[in-house]
Amino acid sequence: MHVKLDALAEKGFAVLRNYEGLQVPPEEWMQLEYMDWKSGGDTNFAPIASALGEMECAGFWDHGKPDKDGIWTKNAELCPTLVKWTEEVGARYGRVRIIKLNPNTEAEATHNLHLDDNNRLNPDGEGWVVRAWLQLTDDPNSYMILREDKNDPATESRISMPRNRQIVIDSQRLWHAAWHPGPEPRYALIVSFESGDALNKWIESQS
Template sequence: MSFWPNSEHWSVKIPLDTPHPRLDVLADTGVVVLDDAPFECPESEYLALEYMDWKSGGDTNFAPLATADGELDCRGFWDKGKTDKDAMWTSNADVAPSIRDYVDGVGANFGRVRTIKLEPQDREAAIRSLHRDDNNRFNPDDEGWVVRSWVELTDNPDSYMILMDNDENGLPDASTEIRVPLHKGARFVVDTQRLWHVVVHHGSEPRYALITSFESGPVLDDWIRANTSAA
C-alpha cells in the first residue's frame, strides 16, 4: 500500500479524550451493528434529492436533509457557531419523507442528516481518504458526545466500511481493523470522532447511504438496544 496517514494528517488534531458523556455500547470497539433497517427508502426519493459537490471519503456528493439553519449546506455546523445538534430540516426533507420519519422516530437530538453518493473506489484509493470526524466542536463538556449512524440505501454486499482505532501516536492501528458490509438496509452506529473510517466500494454504480449525527444519551442508548437483536 503506497499511502498511510502520518502525524501531519488533519485528523490527528481532533480531540479524542474529553469529559463528554458517551454510550457504554460503543466503549469497546466504537461501533455497534444494528438489525437491518425496518423501512426501505424508495429510489425515487433519494435520487430526487438535490445533491451538492462535497468531497469526503472519496468521490462524493451529498444531499443535505437537515442542517444548522435549514439551508442546503454541507459545511460543519461550527461555521454557524453551533454544535452538530439541534438541526433544522431542509427542503430536501420534503422530497424524502421516509428518511425524515425514520430520523424523527429515533427520538434523539440529531444534527446533520444527509445522503451520500459515493462513486466506486478500491481499497488503495479509499485509504487515501481514511479520516476521523470533528463531530463535537463547540459541544459543552456536560452534553452527550455526538456519534453517527448509517443506513445503506443501495445493495453493495461486496463493499465495506473500514474502521480502525488509534495507536499510541493517534494514527490508525491496522491491527484493529473492522469491516462493516454494506448490503441494502445495513445499519450501524459509529463513534467517528474516535475511529478512522472510509468505504471501499466495489462495483460500477454509485453507492447511496443515509448518514445522521445523533447526540449520545439515554434516548439513543434505548433506541440502539431496541434495534440490536444481540443486545
C-alpha cells in the same frame, strides 16, 4: 467531558440489525439535490437537515452551533421515509444527509481513512455526538473500513453494506472510509446523533 454510550465503549461502533420499517423508495435518494462536497473519496452530499435549514454541507460550527438541532432543508420534503427514520430514533440530531460515493479501490479507501469532526462547540456535560448510517443501495460487497489507529491494520474492522444495514459509529474516534467497488454509486443516509438515554434505547431496540 461528555456523556458517552456504553454500547460503543469497547469497539467504537455497533452493527445493528437491518432496518425493518418501510422500504425506502429509491426516489428518496435519487431525486434530491446534491452538492459537490468531498469527504472520504469522490463524494456528493444531499443535505436533509443543516445548521439553519439551508442547502449547505458546512459544519454547524460555521453558524456557532454544535452538531445538534439540525433544521430540515427543502430536500426533506422529498424523502419523508428518511425524515421519519431520523425522528423515530428519538435522539437529538444534527447533520442529516445522504452520501453518494462513486466507486473506488481498496487502496483509495485506505488512503481516505479520516476522523469526523462531530463535537466542535459541543458543551461540556452534554452527549458526545456520534453518527448513524442507514445503507440505501444494496452493496454487500462494499465495506466500511474502521481503524482505531490509522496506520495499524491490526486495529481494523470491516462492515459490509447490504441495503438497510444500520451502523452507529463514533466517527471522531475511529478512522473510517468506505471501500465501494461499484459499478454504480453507493448511497447511504448519515445522521449525527447525540449520545444519551434516547440513543441508547434505540440501539438496544435495534440490536
